[in-house]
Amino acid sequence: MAGDTTPHAPTRSLEPAPLADAPAPGAGGGNGDAPGTTSGRARATRSADVVQTRASLIALAVLVVVFAAISPQFRTVGNLQQIIDAAAVLAVLATGITFVLLLGAIDLSLPGVIGACAMTVSLLVANSRNTQDLGLLGIGLTILLGAGFGLLSGVLSTRLRIPTFMTTLGMSAIGLGIATILFAGVRPVVLDEGLGAWAAHRIGGFTVMSLLAVAAVALGWAIQRWTRIGRYAAAIGGAEDIVLLSGVPVARYKTLAFGVAGAFYGLGAVMLTARLGSGVVEAGAGTDFAAITAAVIGGTLLSGGRGGVLQSMIGVLALTVLANGLILTGVSPYVQQAVQGVIVVLAVAVATWPVRRRLGVVK
Amino acid sequence: MTETAVETTGPGDDDGPASGAARRSRRDLALLVMPGAVLVLLLLALSTRNPDLLSPDSLLAIADSAAPLMVLAIGVTVVILCGGIDLSIAALAALSSVLFAMWIPLFGAAAAVPVIAVAALAGAVQGLVHVKAKVNSFIVTLGGLALWSGIALVISGARTVPVSDVDAIRWAFTTVAGLPSAVLIALGAVVVLGSVLRLTPAGRWVRAVGHAEQAARLAGIPVGAVKVAAFTTSGACAGLAGVLLVARTFSGAPSLGATLLLPAVAAVVVGGTAITGGFGGIGRTVIGALIVIVLRVGLSLIGVDAGFESIIYGVLIIGAVAVTIDRTKLDVLK
Numbered sequence: 001m002a003g004d005t006t007p008h009a010p011t012r013s014l015e016p017a018p019l020a021d022a023p024a025p026g027a028g029g030g031n032g033d034a035p036g037t038t039s040g041r042a043r044a045t046r047s048a049d050v051v052q053t054r055a056s057l058i059a060l061a062v063l064v065v066v067f068a069a070i071s072p073q074f075r076t077v078g079n080l081q082q083i084i085d086a087a088a089v090l091a092v093l094a095t096g097i098t099f100v101l102l103l104g105a106i107d108l109s110l111p112g113v114i115g116a117c118a119m120t121v122s123l124l125v126a127n128s129r130n131t132q133d134l135g136l137l138g139i140g141l142t143i144l145l146g147a148g149f150g151l152l153s154g155v156l157s158t159r160l161r162i163p164t165f166m167t168t169l170g171m172s173a174i175g176l177g178i179a180t181i182l183f184a185g186v187r188p189v190v191l192d193e194g195l196g197a198w199a200a201h202r203i204g205g206f207t208v209m210s211l212l213a214v215a216a217v218a219l220g221w222a223i224q225r226w227t228r229i230g231r232y233a234a235a236i237g238g239a240e241d242i243v244l245l246s247g248v249p250v251a252r253y254k255t256l257a258f259g260v261a262g263a264f265y266g267l268g269a270v271m272l273t274a275r276l277g278s279g280v281v282e283a284g285a286g287t288d289f290a291a292i293t294a295a296v297i298g299g300t301l302l303s304g305g306r307g308g309v310l311q312s313m314i315g316v317l318a319l320t321v322l323a324n325g326l327i328l329t330g331v332s333p334y335v336q337q338a339v340q341g342v343i344v345v346l347a348v349a350v351a352t353w354p355v356r357r358r359l360g361v362v363k
Numbered sequence: 364m365t366e367t368a369v370e371t372t373g374p375g376d377d378d379g380p381a382s383g384a385a386r387r388s389r390r391d392l393a394l395l396v397m398p399g400a401v402l403v404l405l406l407l408a409l410s411t412r413n414p415d416l417l418s419p420d421s422l423l424a425i426a427d428s429a430a431p432l433m434v435l436a437i438g439v440t441v442v443i444l445c446g447g448i449d450l451s452i453a454a455l456a457a458l459s460s461v462l463f464a465m466w467i468p469l470f471g472a473a474a475a476v477p478v479i480a481v482a483a484l485a486g487a488v489q490g491l492v493h494v495k496a497k498v499n500s501f502i503v504t505l506g507g508l509a510l511w512s513g514i515a516l517v518i519s520g521a522r523t524v525p526v527s528d529v530d531a532i533r534w535a536f537t538t539v540a541g542l543p544s545a546v547l548i549a550l551g552a553v554v555v556l557g558s559v560l561r562l563t564p565a566g567r568w569v570r571a572v573g574h575a576e577q578a579a580r581l582a583g584i585p586v587g588a589v590k591v592a593a594f595t596t597s598g599a600c601a602g603l604a605g606v607l608l609v610a611r612t613f614s615g616a617p618s619l620g621a622t623l624l625l626p627a628v629a630a631v632v633v634g635g636t637a638i639t640g641g642f643g644g645i646g647r648t649v650i651g652a653l654i655v656i657v658l659r660v661g662l663s664l665i666g667v668d669a670g671f672e673s674i675i676y677g678v679l680i681i682g683a684v685a686v687t688i689d690r691t692k693l694d695v696l697k
Contacts, residue, residue: 106501112677160685165448165501166638170684173625173677180670289509292502302502334521338513345506349496356497 052299052306052351056314059297063318067325074328081205087320088213089271093291094298094312095220096150096264099230099257100164101295104237104304105157107258109168110265110291112175113149114284117142117269119182122279125192135194143266149175150262154255172288179281189278198274209271216267221309223260233257237304286337293344294319301351391642394635394687398650401633405654409661416664423543429656430549431456431607433649435623436630437556438600440648441593443631446573446640447500449594451489451507452601453624455482457617458515459605464524464615472531479602485511486598490591500594508624515617524615535610545607552603556596557645569593573640625676630655632683639689655679 067074093110100107123130124138132138149171157167190196198209224230232253235243244250265284272283292302298315300307319340326336410416435452442449459482466474485507493503526532537544560566568589571579580586604623609615634651636643655676662672 108505156681160681161690162681162684162688163638166632166684167681169625169628170677170679170681173673173680175677177670177672177674177677180673181668183670184668286509289505292505302499332517334513334516336513338510338517341506341509341511341513344509345492345496345498345503348498348502349492352497362493362497362499 053311053314056297056299056311056318060314060318060321063321063325067321067328071325071328074325077205079324079328083317083320083324084210085207086324087316088207088210089268089275090287090290090294090320091213091313091316092216092264092271093268093287094294094316095217095309096261096268097288097291098220098295098300098307098309098312099224099233099261101292101300101302102224102230102233102237102304102307103254103257104240104302105164105254105258106292106302107153107168107261108165108288109149109153109171109175110288111282111284111286112172112177112179113146113262113265114175114269114272114287115179115281116149116175116182117146117266118273118276118283119179119188119279119281120145121195121270122188122190122273123182125190125195127188127190127192127279129186129188133192135192138192139195139270142270143263146266146269147259147263150265151255151259153262154258157258158251158254176281183279183281187278187280190273195270195274196277198271199277209274212267213271216264217309217313220260220264224309229253229256229260234305234308237306239305289340289344290319293340293347296344296351297347299351302348303352394642398633398635398647398654402650402654402657405657405661409657409664412661413664416660423546425653425656425660426546427543428611428660429652430543430545431604431611432623432626432630432656433549433652434552434600434607435604435627436634436648436652437553437645438597438604439627440631440634440636440643440645441556441560441569442500442597443636443638444569444573444640444643445590445593446576447493447590447593448638449486449489449504449597450501450624451485451504451511452597452604452627453621454508454512454515455485455598455601456605456608456623457615457619457621458482458485458511459602460608460615460619461515461519461524461617462615463606463609464526465518467531468527471528472534474531475535475603475606478606479599482602482605483595483599486601487591487595489598490594493594494587494590512617512621519615519617521617526609526613526615529613532610532613535607545610548603548607552600553645553649556600560645565589565592570641573642575641625673625680626655626659627652629676629679629683632687633679635683635687637687637689638684642687642689 073079093114097107097110121138121142124132124134124141126133126135134141153164153168153171156162156171157164160167198212199207201208203211224233232243232248232250235248236250236254240250268287269283273279276283294315295307295312296302296315297318298307298313299311300315322339323333323336326339327333406417415421435456439449439452459478462481463474463478466477470477489500489503489507492498493500535545535548539547560569568579568584571582571584572586572589576586605615605619608619612619630651631643631648632638632651633654634643634647634649636647636651658675659672662675
């Protein structure tokens, strides 16, 4: 536990650029991949990013070393596979929420969107409730439904001009309502063999789901790095007013970023359903929090414009290792929830501590 | 000092061009009348379905079931007036319900006092972290949500904690002069909080901080202290709400709070308090809480699926925020 806070210390010695006015749009990728801009501030920001990433990696390494020292069970190949399998769903969800966080927005809609998508996919593939058997098409439709939820959150936020945490809080309630209506009192058990194999079948020691998650994360990274949706998302988070003045249709790209995020939540819901073996309304309970925590401790800042999919993955692994290690050392799973609550606040506080005097009004 | 604070009750703010001021005063007037009108219309519409709804007994029953929600919502109203948000209230109420049920054997009826004190302390801690570390209030309280519900689950062993001595909580579910005591307690909380906000500088300070924090700071208002006090109030109200919940269910439960956050936030914004801060008040939240409860009663009266209740909360929150939000304060929307 102590390992989560101390490794962030190096950020203090450095002087990162103020969070509110991060780099020029071109350098917004934040992966140190824009060699064209060499102004002093861009360099400072980039090196701050590198320090942040290193700090997160050190935190992960410290966790691994500490638990490996405490628990002999932790240092087994089987447990490594278990950690990767356990991280799969969170990795996909964190990839999605990274796009929203890059904007400087927040997404609390995961429990609702995942609940609705989990019920939808379990009713569209072969199941115990109805005669549908759409198989892969059903999974595709579910991912589209997730994207639809995301687009709706984006449209409502940008067109009605509402803060995203309110829109997505409302959207979560709407999704949970839809899930409850679809549930209708009878749990649909998934009979589709293809979907069942996601959790049961192993290739090279890893479940199909884990391999899918790796592919999804790679896809998310590609979207973030090589498409306008990803590039503009980081730029908007860095300096929205400047991006707007450069003629970028900000509202459209914000909405699209929410849509991409929603598609990943949809895939996450399918994976959760495969793991649970049936459609569960509360499948997404607490996932909003876990995904935000993972992204933040990985170095994707809530102020937007900094971090990325790969950084978030460090956070996902750190959180999963922490959960796995706490279980192996005999700590109640409920304690983990409390610990996560403290960690996320600490991570945000540590990230903003060096510049807190320069932050203006914080709501 | 109070002279420099923002005018709180007048409908028209005196900044901006004339057309903007006129538009804003129209908006304020609409916000003043609408929640009450909605409540009356809702009651009338439902009474055509079931005439008994408007009888004193059933109105009192509605008020009785609204009491915990109302207490929870007036607390978070103070934080929202400051321009922040408290997402931890429901989890804190659940933790308080567990603590209350566990402490009754120790303290008897007086257990409510330490429970509310602990909840207030929890709120104060969140406020201090928010102010000192300059972390967004929603992220602090989201962390708080996980922390408090985690603690509630751990100390209760994830089980419902039954009340060992029903007599010790009788004061919270008896009737006094024909009125349910829970309603009187909720009204008492409303009156105390309302008069502190109206009769002392506190109300002006809170609204000034929510309306224009920099200006409030320059005017010499102790902005940090006001914010911490707001979060402390919110925590204390969550504690009281937890106590009232125990009196309704005769047990404390760590999962009790999960269903209360959305209705409480809905009550605040439906009442017309702007999520951007500075505009609104306790009275509005009382009406908002009644609207939410009447809606819930009405939906079960009409016999719609429970899922629709959740959808309606979601739509209500988004719709009400869209109407009440003060967009002049948002240059960049996050």
